[in-house]
Amino acid sequence: MTGNIKELELNDGLKIPAIGLGTYKLNGRSGAEAIINGISIGYRLIDSAFNYENEGAVGAAVKQCSVPRSELQITSKLPGRHHKYSEALTTIEESLFRAGLDYYDLYLIHWPNPITNLYVEAWQAMIEAKKRGMIRSIGVCNFLPHHLERLERETGVLPSVNQIELHPYFNQTELLKWNAEHGIVTESWSPLGRANSVLNEKAITNIAKAHNKSVTQVILRWHIQRGALPIPKAASIEHLRENFEIFDFSLNEDEMIAINQLTRSDGRLFNMDPDVYEEF
Numbered sequence: 001m002t003g004n005i006k007e008l009e010l011n012d013g014l015k016i017p018a019i020g021l022g023t024y025k026l027n028g029r030s031g032a033e034a035i036i037n038g039i040s041i042g043y044r045l046i047d048s049a050f051n052y053e054n055e056g057a058v059g060a061a062v063k064q065c066s067v068p069r070s071e072l073q074i075t076s077k078l079p080g081r082h083h084k085y086s087e088a089l090t091t092i093e094e095s096l097f098r099a100g101l102d103y104y105d106l107y108l109i110h111w112p113n114p115i116t117n118l119y120v121e122a123w124q125a126m127i128e129a130k131k132r133g134m135i136r137s138i139g140v141c142n143f144l145p146h147h148l149e150r151l152e153r154e155t156g157v158l159p160s161v162n163q164i165e166l167h168p169y170f171n172q173t174e175l176l177k178w179n180a181e182h183g184i185v186t187e188s189w190s191p192l193g194r195a196n197s198v199l200n201e202k203a204i205t206n207i208a209k210a211h212n213k214s215v216t217q218v219i220l221r222w223h224i225q226r227g228a229l230p231i232p233k234a235a236s237i238e239h240l241r242e243n244f245e246i247f248d249f250s251l252n253e254d255e256m257i258a259i260n261q262l263t264r265s266d267g268r269l270f271n272m273d274p275d276v277y278e279e280f
């Protein structure tokens, strides 16, 4: 238990808090300070990635904050250019060196890159890295059911987490359900739609007024009640605090439905369809 924050249990027994801190664009000294502020407020699960070039900032925050390493859960991600088995293992080692950590709590394959088609090899390396104690729990991002089924078929191991694009304009009802049915926790990336026009949607501003909460608090509460784990990024202490204060109210069924109805088939932020998009 992290304070009064509920935890979710992963399929390998690791428990993680119901909300995490996104860190894309939190780099260097100011990035590390924002992460330290987040930890002081209560965030314990920190998301990062080899490709964000901020594992150093995350590691500095871990060292300089007032919370012991053992109470923090640090995530990073394997980039697409290093899916080959031996390269993947070396990259995970390099990721640890960059952060100055002995282990990651959670490590994720960043994208399946199905055209390059090396994600099963990358997954085998992740399984090995877990055996070697470099990672506590292994998961993926942006995987569709057929990618996940292939991992299970060829390695016998399903990921603990699938981190996917999920926000009111792209609510991922089917993939969220598929993940849950297979014991995989869904993390929501860009849970606030990267602060786009969703923050001005009347349906949500009305709900926010009714609860005396902010729009971002209502959106993050909607994630939690759907069983998804949001990882909002925030640089300012005001935003960090606001996004964390979502455990003292709940949305009713009509409010959940009203937010769900904002979804649209073209609601992705950057048109990144994991069946065709590749990132290196």
Ligand SMILES: NC(=O)c1ccc[n+]([C@@H]2O[C@H](COP(=O)([O-])OP(=O)(O)OC[C@H]3O[C@@H](n4cnc5c(N)ncnc54)[C@H](OP(=O)(O)O)[C@@H]3O)[C@@H](O)[C@H]2O)c1
Residues within 6 Å of the ligand: 021, 022, 023, 024, 025, 047, 048, 110, 141, 142, 163, 164, 188, 189, 190, 191, 192, 193, 194, 195, 216, 231, 232, 233, 234, 235, 236, 238, 239, 240, 242, 243
């Ligand atoms: N696996 C993947 O492929 C993938 C892809 C994208 C992102 N991610 C992860 O998901 C995390 C979150 O996604 P994201 O950074 O794309 O977008 P996001 O969390 O949806 O939105 C971040 C934006 O919202 C603003 N914001 C935060 N709290 C706010 C508040 N209370 N009121 C008003 N504005 C607020 C932030 O501003 P300030 O910073 O100024 O506070 C920032 O501009 C990333 O940081 C990264 O860790 C993963």
